[in-house]
Amino acid sequence: MNTKSRKGLLKTIVSLSLIFMVILSYVVPAWAEEFVEVDQFLTPDISPWAQITLNEGERYGIYPADWYYEGFREEITEEKLETLLENTLNKIKALELEENEDFIPVASKGDRTREDVIIRLYNILGQYNIADDSSPVDYMLKRNILRGSYSGLNLDKICTTEEAVVFAIRLIEDTYNLLDAGSKGFAWKVENNGNTVYLLGSIHVGNSHIYPISNKLKEAFYESDALLVEADILNMDSQLEAFMELMIYQDGTTLKDHISEETYEKFLQVCEMHGIPSELFEGFKPWVIGITLETFFATDLENIDEIAPSANYGIDLYFMSHAQLIDMPIVELEGLEFQANLFDNLSEEAQDEYLNRVLDNLLNPEKNDYLTSTEVLEEYLNLWKAGDIEGFAKSYLENDELLEDEFTSMLFGERDKNMAAKIIEILESEEKGTYFVVVGAGHFIVPNTIIYQLKDKGYEVEVFN
Secondary structure, three states, X not given: OOHHHHHHHHHHOOEOOOOOHXXXXXXXXXXXXXXXXXXXXXXXXXXHHHHHHHHHHOOOOOOOHHHHHOOOOOEOOHHHHHHHHHHHHHHHHOOOOOOOOOOOOOOOOOOOEHHXXXXXXXXXXXXXXXXOOOOHHHHHHHOOOOOOOHHHOOOOOEOEHHXXXXXXXXXXXXXXXXXXXXXXXXXXXXXXXXXXXXXXXXXXXXXXXXXXEOHHHHHHHHOOOEEEEOOOOOOOHHHHHHHHHHHEOOOOOOHHHOOOHHHHHHHHHHHHHOOOOHHHOOOEOHHHHHHHHHHHHHHOOOOHHHHHHHHHOOHHHHHHHHHHHOOOOEEEOOOHHHHHHHHHOOXXXXXXXXXXXXXXXXXXXXXXXXXXXXXHHHHHHHHHHHOOHHHHHHHHHHHOOOOXXXXXXXXXXXXXXXXXXXXXXXXXXXXXXXXXXXXXXXXXXXXXXXXXXXXXXXXXXXXXX
16 A cells, blocks of 8 residues: 555544454554655744743643744734633633632732733633632742743743743642642552552553642652553554554455455445545455544544544653653553554454444444443543542443453453563562553453453552542
8 A cells, every 4th residue: 555545544534442452542643644644844933941841731721832933932912822811711610619808819910921821821820719828939939830030031031932831830739739639540559579650550541630640650650660550652663563464454355355244235335425535445454444443433533633632641652751851761561563463363253243343333333331432531531530449440441342352352361461571570570660550451350361461460559549
């Protein structure tokens, strides 16, 4: 399949079930970079000192990423500032705090100076009785939102877009930390032989509502010596080509040659129903098509430009990007190529059965007695935010069809034994250390998965956060 056809496919499809989201959400950012036409000379205009803060705050949903390419370090316009302030207000509103009806906003000149931006941000907090009686500048200095000494604050200088965004990010993060309001996640802690391992169950795609993450989780991450993940998606160039080769038939055959006539007819019906040219799929294997169709309807996204941001909100990528910025080692428990081989090694019967099940769900959604995939994702994210492990386990096992078949065995069987074995190796190591493990949440709550394996070996696993 040529590049043009691949680009056409990627812009037409993307897909569902959260169990399988792991593969596609890892690959999409790389696909987007490789196949979507991008101005080669367009680079983000970001100061080195702001990178870590911006990496945190770009997931808050308070400014669009394209600001990085539009004079980010130049003076902020009133239009951008109004957008930033409105979105910051909405982020604080989401805390559902009691309003301070007696608050009188501090007068500001509206001249977009650094002091003006600080005052207008302070007035957001004042509406909710969060800020104390300090002056706006004193409060922001005390809370480490505005940094430096009075002589070096440049309060009369027109604020740059970058500076205003950083102030807003710090304000939101500090306020959520102050109220212990960050997302708690599904987290556990295991200690042995002087080693500590934090286990965090991830949702591989997400939205801005689950950020900020709780300060307790972030502190555990920053005190760790290494981050362990299923696959390092920020450093997968060497694996990507092999992965893509596994997706496509290399012997001249097509999809029709490998699935039943019944499944193929359903496939054509789904393509026609959603306006997808069926020929774009013909060279791809059933497991690829099943994952792609599922992800598309789970995320309710219509094109490749929106899938990459959805994956960018994933918990895995959040911690990997932070690790990369602070030079924390990232260790793969599996790797992208390994995961792709798991799917590719499924028998043709299992692949046909899986694709057939996906197509049935798309053709007859009203017959499903469980929530739609979009609703399931939203429910999972809300449970992750609340740290409701029991609620997630109940919902996960109800909504995902964990059948005793080849597909389910591939997803959870040996994979969890192998990942648990690597975690045990760390716990038994004489090289004392602290490690932060982030893998799909299903690998912690489905029976006989990682935590069950650890407990079975005698390790005490306690809920963290």
